[in-house]
Amino acid sequence: xxxRIDTGERSSKIVKHNGVAYLTGQVAEGETIQEQVRxxxxxxxxxxxxxxxxxxxxxxxxxxxxxxxxxxxxxxVWNAWVPxxxxxxRACGEAKLARxxxxxxFIVDAAYD
Numbered sequence: 001x002x003x004r005i006d007t008g009e010r011s012s013k014i015v016k017h018n019g020v021a022y023l024t025g026q027v028a029e030g031e032t033i034q035e036q037v038r039x040x041x042x043x044x045x046x047x048x049x050x051x052x053x054x055x056x057x058x059x060x061x062x063x064x065x066x067x068x069x070x071x072x073x074x075x076x077v078w079n080a081w082v083p084x085x086x087x088x089x090r091a092c093g094e095a096k097l098a099r100x101x102x103x104x105x106f107i108v109d110a111a112y113d
Contacts, residue, residue, distance in 0.1 A: 003017070014047055022108075023051070027102050027105045033104060041081050041106075053111065053113075056086040057111040064092075068094045070104070
């Protein structure tokens with residue numbers, strides 16, 4: 001069974017299937033990479049909770065940076081957020097994002113009970 005949560009015209013905020021919650025990509029506005037990452041991670045926390053999951057249950061995270069020069073700033077915030085011993089599989093690359101002011105986008109898949 002597939003469960004879709006907060007479905008809009010183009011996407012659902014969460015899709016749950018076979019014990020995995022797939023979260024829609026998360027972006028945020030802010031002046032610095034650290035600010036955008038913090039806001040995105042807060043949004044991810046809220047979606048994980050809504051899906052019946054948590055940071056400890058993340059399986060895979062894909063991170064797109066508008067500019068790889070922000071990699072260190074991303075990791076500064078990310079490393080403090082990920083629970084010790086529960087780091088997900090992760091990929092990070094550079095991509096042109098939907099709006100020029102965006103510096104980062106996160107795509108998260110997590111297990112749920």
